[in-house]
Amino acid sequence: MEPVAFLHWLETTPLALTVSQGIFGFSALDMIHIAAITVVFGMIAVVDLRLLGIASKDCAVTDICRQALPWTWVAFGIAVLTGVLMFTGQAVKYYNNYAFRMKLLLLLLAGINMLVFHYITYRGVAKWDRAATPLSARLAGAISLACWIAVVAYGRWTAYYMF
């Protein structure tokens, strides 16, 4: 099936119709989505600023991660769930939205950056847990921060192009 045909079909599913035709479906999801993304960005920024050596230099990197990441994942889960639901309501329009495509691309980049950091750089964390972070960790922090700022911005511009 062509992607657009699939997305047209998706819009006609009962769940999608509740989102697009229901009086409060979209607005309620949108409210929760934005609140969730603020927590995702904020908690990731706490970790990134430590990796960059800008803040929390007196705290261990592992300790910051242990505190911040559970909140990040829960908020990210809520953001994805509400985001997917909002997408089903107007799937074709989102698919053709330039800002939305950029947002997905940047989410992908942020994901790859996270995997590289987690499986390669973070393995040697014992060496710099309480000290200045190596270049690879600082780079991961900078890329992550830039990606997430752009994700928020493109998210805002997605709505701007939609309505």
Added chain:
Amino acid sequence: MADLAQWFTGLPFSLAMRRIAWLFPLLQTVHILAIGMMLSSVIMVSLRLWGVSRTQTIAARGHRYLPWIWTSLVVLTVTGVALAVGNPRTLRDPALQVKLWMMVPAIAATLILAVAMRGEALWEKNARARGMAGLAATATLILWLGVTLAGRGRWMANLIG
């Protein structure tokens, strides 16, 4: 509020906001990012006061995150006022009024936390004081989350009537 909306509409800045298309989403983006810094700072403070993390002294935790909370609040106020000037209709929105009123106890609770986090010695020894601090942190976080949600709560006006 209606008078204020009227006055805002006539301001040159309000006109500029409505003419320059990208200004609105740009300020909204900055506003959303600042909410993120505010909420994450409140969460990090709360984690210490709840006792989830004990690796830092309470005073050190406050020293690290309280300046971010106050800076975020300034950025949020500036961008928030600019957004209201650019779209004065929003002042008639009951959700915005709920949000502004909710900010009063939220700021008060944050101030109480800020002052209390200095009196470290008192906390560490007194279990009851620690319990109170944990509750105060929870209240502060819930209030700021409420402010965040109300910021996007215009649709609820239809729900209420």
